[in-house]
Amino acid sequence: MAQRPSKDAKRDDRGLSAREKAPPTFVGQRVKPAVIVVGADKGGVGKTTIARALLDYLAANNVLTRAFDTETPRGTLRRFHPDQTTIVDLTSTSDQMKIIDTLGTAEVKVSVVDVRAGGLEPALQALQDTGFLDAVREREVTFILFHVLGSSIASLDEIAEVAPYVDDADYFLVKNHVNDTTFFEWDPVTHRRYFEKVETAGEVTIPKLNELSYEQVELAGTSFSTFVANRAADGEPADHSFVLRGYVRTWQSKIADEFDRIRLLELIAGREAR
Amino acid sequence: MRRRSFVFVACSPHPRTGVSTTARLLTDFHLSRHAPVEGFDTDPHASRYAELFPAHVRAVDAADIKGQISLFDRLLVNDETPKIVDVWSRSYDRFFGTVREIGFVEEARRNGVEPVILFHVDPSQTSLARAHALHAAWSDVAMVVVNNEGASPLGAAAHEILAHYPASRKFVIAPLDAAVARSLESPELSLSGFLVAPPPAMSIVVRAALKAWLAPIFTQFRSFELRQQLNGAEFLR
Numbered sequence: 001m002a003q004r005p006s007k008d009a010k011r012d013d014r015g016l017s018a019r020e021k022a023p024p025t026f027v028g029q030r031v032k033p034a035v036i037v038v039g040a041d042k043g044g045v046g047k048t049t050i051a052r053a054l055l056d057y058l059a060a061n062n063v064l065t066r067a068f069d070t071e072t073p074r075g076t077l078r079r080f081h082p083d084q085t086t087i088v089d090l091t092s093t094s095d096q097m098k099i100i101d102t103l104g105t106a107e108v109k110v111s112v113v114d115v116r117a118g119g120l121e122p123a124l125q126a127l128q129d130t131g132f133l134d135a136v137r138e139r140e141v142t143f144i145l146f147h148v149l150g151s152s153i154a155s156l157d158e159i160a161e162v163a164p165y166v167d168d169a170d171y172f173l174v175k176n177h178v179n180d181t182t183f184f185e186w187d188p189v190t191h192r193r194y195f196e197k198v199e200t201a202g203e204v205t206i207p208k209l210n211e212l213s214y215e216q217v218e219l220a221g222t223s224f225s226t227f228v229a230n231r232a233a234d235g236e237p238a239d240h241s242f243v244l245r246g247y248v249r250t251w252q253s254k255i256a257d258e259f260d261r262i263r264l265l266e267l268i269a270g271r272e273a274r
Numbered sequence: 275m276r277r278r279s280f281v282f283v284a285c286s287p288h289p290r291t292g293v294s295t296t297a298r299l300l301t302d303f304h305l306s307r308h309a310p311v312e313g314f315d316t317d318p319h320a321s322r323y324a325e326l327f328p329a330h331v332r333a334v335d336a337a338d339i340k341g342q343i344s345l346f347d348r349l350l351v352n353d354e355t356p357k358i359v360d361v362w363s364r365s366y367d368r369f370f371g372t373v374r375e376i377g378f379v380e381e382a383r384r385n386g387v388e389p390v391i392l393f394h395v396d397p398s399q400t401s402l403a404r405a406h407a408l409h410a411a412w413s414d415v416a417m418v419v420v421n422n423e424g425a426s427p428l429g430a431a432a433h434e435i436l437a438h439y440p441a442s443r444k445f446v447i448a449p450l451d452a453a454v455a456r457s458l459e460s461p462e463l464s465l466s467g468f469l470v471a472p473p474p475a476m477s478i479v480v481r482a483a484l485k486a487w488l489a490p491i492f493t494q495f496r497s498f499e500l501r502q503q504l505n506g507a508e509f510l511r
Contacts, residue, residue: 212339212340213339241343241347242346242347242376242378243339243342243343243347243372243376244339244343245376246346246375246376246377246378246381247339247376250375250376250377
């Protein structure tokens, strides 16, 4: 398991702490860059679904966004959002550079990173090692983390593992009901024991989308919004069921309500929304 | 004139208000003029309406997504074929919940499809409340209250009760004598066929009573249809 940062800055093999390394600087940029990481260590909790919903939400709000898919080499997110998604390996220096070094210079200021299963903590470690988290601390860049939870205790353990990296982030716990997961509200003691370990910006609940609608969007291989617009992946008119499109549209609308509730757009714009 | 297709939603939150009878009558009204018509029976267990018109009506399960697809996707096709939905009272909440969730009314309007709610009244306050709830949800959707005097008599206060419903028009289905009503139960009896050639075995008294019953009902349907055509006539705007 990757080392976790402590309050005392860790030193790397050259004897430099992350803080002593030159952190990427974004000072002077007209628009503050924002990085939104969607991740979980557990698989099958719907990370990519949430990343897809997030990209649709941002596009609907005219927020230009680029996306990074860390599921190498195939990339599920890229399949649904090919035009804006790049597949990266977050443990590779050159791919880290693709994301971090371009934050200040890229025309698109919002980056969504869909972290593959098991990759959240290494990804956060990489962000720590590159000095990205220092830049977040200096308020040069906005960092939002959507931590997608499963129903098991393992997911709760992840919260404790992630906690050291998110002091300066807007850290949201995401309960994804797309796959009918039931969560642990039934046991307030367990819930409190884990959740008191970290200060979060709040919780986001992703409602359930019926299986048939979900499956049809998968088969169509398009973004949810493209499916709702009754278009195929190549932009040509499609013949998707109106009923299924209606369900997807309603589901998207509920998710948008959740993102509006946490004032995601204000967070991205660098305003204090909380 | 702009192409329009009507979707008639015969419904009531309560059983035994004459919903299936209206669906049947409306279907026969169109068939009697050799006009195309398509029906949907949302009672998957006892699809009486579908049994009466095997060539024109299909049973769908409104609680099942595949059933919803075969129902709503078809209703949205603007092919000028009137479509009639017999909403089983137990499907009522699910049906209108789905209508709301998938944005059916808005999409229907975009496609030139005109939904018409045929709300079947009964004397209960909940019936009135549910009609108002539908009107509040879709205030621009035409609502016609249907008073089936045989299935759900309103009594002497009928006019007063109906006045409280949020509808601009009403259909009245008169009660039938029990002996005549029994003749309607035969699945072989086609009302549209009956008007052209009554079954020879049918009593003359029953024939006369059925014709007398049907004539004002079909007149109301025709009147409604003409009114809608006038409303849709662009040269009269």
